Amino acid sequence: MSAPGWTRAFTDDGAVDVEVLGGKGAGLVRMTRDxxxxxxxxxxxxxxxxxxxxxxxxxxxxxxxxxxxxxxVEAATGKTFGAGPEPLLLSVRSGAPVSMPGMMDTVLNxxxxxDAAIALAVRAGDTRFMADxxxxxxxxxxxxxxxxxxxxxxxxxxxxxVNRDDDxxxxxxxxxxxxxxxxDEELSESVPADPDDQLRHAVEAVFRSWxxxxxxxxxxxxxxxxxxxxxxxxxxxxxxxxDDASGSGVVFTRNPVTGEPGLYGEYLAHSQGEDVVAGIRTxxxxxxALPAPLLAELEGSCAELEARHGDVLDVEFTVEHxxxxxxxVRSAKRTPEAAVRIAAxxxxxxxxxxxxxxxxxxxxxxRAAQRPGFDDEALSAARAAGRVLLTGIGACPGQxxxxxxxxxxRAKERAEAGAAVILARxxxxxxxxxxxxxxxGIVTSTGGSxxxxxxxxxxxxTACVVGAGAxxxxxxxxxxxxxxxxxxxGDPVSLDGASGELVAGTLPxxxxxxxxxxxxxxxAAAADAAGCEVLARVTVPPDVVAARAAGxxGVVTAVDDVLAASGDLNHLVETLLEKGWDGVGAGxxxxxxxxxxxxxxxxxLAAAGDHDVDxxxxxxxxxxxxxxxxxxxxxxxxxxxxLPLGVPALIAAQREGLALAASEAGYGGRMRLAVRHVSDPxxxxxxxxxxxxxxxxxxxxxxxxxxxxxxxxxxxSEVVWLxxxxxxxxxxxxxxxxxxxxxxLDDYVARGLLGIxxxxxxxxxxxxxxxxxxxxxxxxxxxxxxxxxxGTVSDRVASRLYELGFRRFAxxxxxxxxxxxxxxxxxxxx
Numbered sequence: 001m002s003a004p005g006w007t008r009a010f011t012d013d014g015a016v017d018v019e020v021l022g023g024k025g026a027g028l029v030r031m032t033r034d035x036x037x038x039x040x041x042x043x044x045x046x047x048x049x050x051x052x053x054x055x056x057x058x059x060x061x062x063x064x065x066x067x068x069x070x071x072x073v074e075a076a077t078g079k080t081f082g083a084g085p086e087p088l089l090l091s092v093r094s095g096a097p098v099s100m101p102g103m104m105d106t107v108l109n110x111x112x113x114x115d116a117a118i119a120l121a122v123r124a125g126d127t128r129f130m131a132d133x134x135x136x137x138x139x140x141x142x143x144x145x146x147x148x149x150x151x152x153x154x155x156x157x158x159x160x161x162v163n164r165d166d167d168x169x170x171x172x173x174x175x176x177x178x179x180x181x182x183x184d185e186e187l188s189e190s191v192p193a194d195p196d197d198q199l200r201h202a203v204e205a206v207f208r209s210w211x212x213x214x215x216x217x218x219x220x221x222x223x224x225x226x227x228x229x230x231x232x233x234x235x236x237x238x239x240x241x242x243d244d245a246s247g248s249g250v251v252f253t254r255n256p257v258t259g260e261p262g263l264y265g266e267y268l269a270h271s272q273g274e275d276v277v278a279g280i281r282t283x284x285x286x287x288x289a290l291p292a293p294l295l296a297e298l299e300g301s302c303a304e305l306e307a308r309h310g311d312v313l314d315v316e317f318t319v320e321h322x323x324x325x326x327x328x329v330r331s332a333k334r335t336p337e338a339a340v341r342i343a344a345x346x347x348x349x350x351x352x353x354x355x356x357x358x359x360x361x362x363x364x365x366x367r368a369a370q371r372p373g374f375d376d377e378a379l380s381a382a383r384a385a386g387r388v389l390l391t392g393i394g395a396c397p398g399q400x401x402x403x404x405x406x407x408x409x410r411a412k413e414r415a416e417a418g419a420a421v422i423l424a425r426x427x428x429x430x431x432x433x434x435x436x437x438x439x440x441g442i443v444t445s446t447g448g449s450x451x452x453x454x455x456x457x458x459x460x461x462t463a464c465v466v467g468a469g470a471x472x473x474x475x476x477x478x479x480x481x482x483x484x485x486x487x488x489x490g491d492p493v494s495l496d497g498a499s500g501e502l503v504a505g506t507l508p509x510x511x512x513x514x515x516x517x518x519x520x521x522x523x524a525a526a527a528d529a530a531g532c533e534v535l536a537r538v539t540v541p542p543d544v545v546a547a548r549a550a551g552x553x554g555v556v557t558a559v560d561d562v563l564a565a566s567g568d569l570n571h572l573v574e575t576l577l578e579k580g581w582d583g584v585g586a587g588x589x590x591x592x593x594x595x596x597x598x599x600x601x602x603x604x605l606a607a608a609g610d611h612d613v614d615x616x617x618x619x620x621x622x623x624x625x626x627x628x629x630x631x632x633x634x635x636x637x638x639x640x641x642x643l644p645l646g647v648p649a650l651i652a653a654q655r656e657g658l659a660l661a662a663s664e665a666g667y668g669g670r671m672r673l674a675v676r677h678v679s680d681p682x683x684x685x686x687x688x689x690x691x692x693x694x695x696x697x698x699x700x701x702x703x704x705x706x707x708x709x710x711x712x713x714x715x716x717s718e719v720v721w722l723x724x725x726x727x728x729x730x731x732x733x734x735x736x737x738x739x740x741x742x743x744x745l746d747d748y749v750a751r752g753l754l755g756i757x758x759x760x761x762x763x764x765x766x767x768x769x770x771x772x773x774x775x776x777x778x779x780x781x782x783x784x785x786x787x788x789x790x791g792t793v794s795d796r797v798a799s800r801l802y803e804l805g806f807r808r809f810a811x812x813x814x815x816x817x818x819x820x821x822x823x824x825x826x827x828x829x830x
Contacts (some may be wrong), residue, residue, distance in 0.1 A: 084119025259341030398463025408435020526824020597657025
């Protein structure tokens with residue numbers, strides 16, 4: 001790429017490409033075009049980052065191009081970079097195409113040469129202000145560019161002793177010398193006094209921060225590609241710490257915790273933006289802290305931005321001497337509950353189309369919105385008993401329990417050992433990310449709802465409470481104190497991320513109620529768009545009620561699942577081992593199968609009403625139930641059971657039992673019985689020729705051979721299901737039960753030993769087989785053909801199956817809503 005071309009001014013014409021300009025740069029360009037008051041600057045594109053990360057050197061011509069851009073900023077502002085009488089200082093900030101809050105680096109107040117610092121103090125009439133900027137810049141540059149760790153208490157004390165009317169030259173010399181001495185003691189290095197050197201090294205540091213451990217951990221956790229790179233925003237500074245008529249804030253266009261409409265955020269007078277987001281000071285609500293005229297301007301501008309973006313936004317701003325400036329706009333991180341309400345509200349008021357509204361909610365957010373919470377009576381009793389230790393600021397909802405841990409390393413260790421963990425910190429930083437990911441809940445003693453802990457917790461969907469000022473953490477002694485009460489690390493606590501309460505001891509949890517109106521509205525839009533059948537896997541009658549409430553169009557079950565839930569399965573297996581399948585009269589094993597099915601399935605069918613019910617026949621080879629079914633003992637004594645129709649009488653007995661259950665329940669829907677592991681047309685013909693009345697007969701396909709011959713199997717069956725997990729397992733040669741667990745596949749995939757994670761994506765070798773089945777279904781529309789998905793169904797899998805033409809699905813009960821959402825998104829994506 002030839003220069004010019006590595007940079008773009010906020011005022012330049014052309015397409016706004018987030019992949020090139022990064023999210024921050026793209027937002028600044030858009031706000032500038034919209035006429036908002038944005039400090040001028042330019043964006044160094046992600047292309048320059050790619051060159052730097054590859055060559056470990058800045059692209060040729062980049063610095064000259066940036067200097068040219070700064071000349072334009074100097075002309076627009078009447079200021080001079082690195083010199084007086086009106087000094088131009090810069091912020092140098094990362095800006096990846098995908099938001100990664102707090103994960104990469106920023107340097108503020110860059111350009112503070114001695115001359116510039118003195119001129120700035122004269123211009124502001126405040127030497128203390130200048131001293132604060134010098135100390136901040138030196139500390140930030142030392143940490144970000146040079147890797148220093150010293151917190152510089154001596155420098156801070158020196159700044160605190162400076163008065164407004166002190167001699168600026170003498171103060172600069174004292175503060176700079178003290179900061180340099182502290183740095184030299186730690187690293188034997190120096191911060192360059194030349195502004196151009198400062199700028200060059202700061203840009204390089206931001207590029208390097210793309211590959212820091214915390215940034216890579218964040219990307220891996222959120223599935224963000226490592227090859228995107230980051231843009232760099234070089235922008236004129238405005239000063240929220242100039243005087244009492246200045247300050248910094250962060251607002252959301254709607255409440256990111258609850259989804260409630262209206263401006264929500266915080267403002268900290270006489271501060272720079274880092275003070276707000278770092279969580280080291282607790283700011284005030286923006287509606288109370290910001291002067292009325294500025295609040296009105298902010299509200300109007302934010303409403304316009306939200307309407308233009310069709311999304312809830314996170315807006316950073318600074319007030320300099322009573323003038324409002326916009327520094328950043330991006331899609332807001334939000335809690336799962338808020339995501340659902342916001343999407344539904346934007347859909348209802350016409351701000352977002354159905355496609356846009358559904359795109360604002362992920363399957364994971366929908367799952368989190370369904371998760372269990374504290375038992376109401378137990379929580380009330382705990383409050384009455386005085387077990388509530390404190391009430392902070394609820395930053396991310398969720399009611400969770402765990403052992404108290406005060407260190408992120410120990411949090412990760414305890415979580416890996418299987419413990420639920422509540423991480424307590426005075427304040428979190430990006431260095432704590434691994435512990436935050438491991439924790440069930442997070443509580444901090446300082447910070448507000450826009451602090452690092454709050455923003456990251458919302459991105460993770462982790463229950464979080466911040467600003468718990470009563471919480472005193474003694475990390476050395478491994479205890480926390482709340483007034484007179486003392487808790488040791490390891491003690492059980494319960495955390496409510498909505499109310500902000502921390503409770504001593506463990507509270508029982510309950511399954512949440514049915515979907516709220518917002519969720520129902522979104523899912524209705526998704527279901528209408530997709531036009532799919534989504535059936536839920538059930539085993540007991542209450543499951544059927546929950547499935548219908550979740551929007552399932554029918555249910556699937558398995559005879560062995562139902563009998564295992566009732567306790568009958570073990571008895572039947574023992575009977576089989578004792579008596580075998582010989583005989584068909586009363587008291588035989590087959591008779592017991594028939595009667596047990598009639599007894600246990602009737603309640604399920606009564607709950608189903610007129611909804612479809614597909615039943616899978618007993619599978620004594622089920623990989624995931626090997627121990628439960630005493631598989632080795634049964635198949636050793638009865639090897640014929642290793643084949644789908646090895647004992648036709650067993651299938652007939654199940655069919656008869658289901659017919660009895662339907663009669664007893666007064667079931668009015670359509671029921672079918674499908675047999676697993678069928679792969680040949682002759683097997684299907686044999687199923688259809690079974691004597692007696694009962695549900696229609698179908699097949700569960702589990703092997704590549706079965707799918708390749710799907711045309712004939714579909715033609716002969718009354719229903720066909722493909723088990724995607726079984727097919728993927730067969731292609732990978734991995735036991736199917738491993739696909740339902742984290743270990744050992746998590747580590748295996750992380751080591752790069754598989755090209756994809758087969759639990760969350762369709763393997764390319766499987767897609768042609770799926771296409772064969774989909775085509776067979778289209779050739780025989782009178783036969784329901786569906787795919788059975790086990791465990792968590794990723795949005796990626798749902799979308800790909802929809803693209804392949806499937807319109808009938810069966811999933812575990814908790815996955816009904818996420819799948820409906822994913823199918824709706826897939827239908828509207830085109």
